[in-house]
Amino acid sequence: MTWTALIWIYLWLAGMAGGAFLAAKAVGRFSGSKDDSLLRLATYLALPLAVVGVLLLIFELGTPIWFWHLFTQFDFGSPMSMGTWILIAWAIIAMIMIVSWWLQEKVSPEAAASLARMRKLLSRINIFFSAALITYTGVLLAVSSQSLWAGTVLLPALFVVSAVSTGVAVLVLAALALNRIADGSMAELKLALNQIFGTTQWKTPKETILKLAEADALIIVLEIAVMIGYVIWLVTSTSGSDALGVITTGSMAAPFWVGVVLLALLIPFGLDITIRGKAAEAKGVMTTVITSSACVIVGGLILRWVITSGGQL
């Protein structure tokens, strides 16, 4: 097997990073809120996830010290080349945004206003790069000669939906963890976070977290639909049905049915349904949200594993 664990862990991390950014941007857009603290959390979370992913990717290369050869070529036809440039553009923008947040309360109000305007523009540009980033994680596999990846055009769609789903889940877990720290007694940790975020306002309202979990339930419905489409497409194609057999009945069947179908799709969907209409303070609601988000994240990793490994068998 040429592409091993480091590749599918990377695909999962990059998906979560881009997905979290897109989700936070969408929440800002549709809630009409001027407060960009969720986007800040997403960006602070996404950049390290992507950077760790890239380090894994470089380590997976046969000749890691030559990774810079990637930056000598700009090739529309090679998804890996496009991915390299998308990722670097996305990361540079995310980094500038983080620095601007960090400086926000350290500069004059006029400068802070300019920073906020610049950030707004940059975050809009990164909507495109985030969408391209999570798409590329699927296109990378789909533009190949492996039937499980190339036999349909729905693999990028599947990875995109999963990326946003895992992105929402990681936002939910991070927001809950930060809220717990804010409400806790670890003063030094709070001070450190004040420093990192450049502000003391880094709590996320419980209602927003609950709504994120509700949105994830809808995303999972779409993910189930795309998954069914993906399976049907492969079953009805000549080379695809054998390739699909590897994951549905072959050596990858256990992780597929347990890890993907149950853990990534059915269990979190079922859990999110039980909290519909409940208040954030209601008993067990946040425990359910945490469990569901954890399932989505682990399930997303198993999805990348099953597809990446299954396609090479």
Added chain:
Amino acid sequence: MADAILYDSTKCTACRACQVACKQWNELEAEETTNRGTYENPPELSPSTWNKIKFTELEEGGEFKWLFTRLACMHCEDASCLNVCPTGAISKTDDGFVLIDQEWCIGCGYCVQACPYHVPHKDEHTGTARKCTSCANRTSNDLMPACVTTCPTGALSYGDRSTLISLAEQRVTALGGSATLYGKNELGGLHALYILEDSPEVYGLPAEPQVATKNSVGQWLSGLLTAGVITALPFWFIFKRKSQIAAGELDKGGAK
């Protein structure tokens, strides 16, 4: 001028001298293998096996029959490996042969996934992808590729591609039956041409190989459109529509 290697399966005795010659000229290590119940060995192409004869066992009219075919780089005109290579390490010679620059390849493994014939392999020792070069370092010095030079039965020949095609077509006509020429038009034309006794599928060759980048645009669109839908619909519904509904209900409640 486009060149090619022509393999005539009907003249091949599977002596595997070509395998040995390839290893000798390219200084490729021998592989330790085990008896798998076939004379075919090694089992597949690898970073140190760039050329091998594949044995297909058939039963025809109660009689055992062997079909031989050659596995090595097909040097496609529309080469998937070259299309997806992210560093530009893969190039094509003027003769039409596809080469991986060992000084530039970073060993990302993309060509391994993209090749419709599963030819390139990632070498863990060199950290690069490796495959048949059609002995470019020989042909550029007016020598035949090592496999062609060594072939004792005339099953392999090397030369101008169009000349070889006309020779091969004559041979296919003479053979009659289900004999066919493989590689004339596949993937824009292969620079490895095969005279086969039977249809390509019988030999395990794809009858209609597809270039890996064939659906690129569709694949990108599929992801980008889905990204648009997935960041609009669920978030609009939960964060906007539901708030509007809730606000509407509150208004009604207030009017009572």
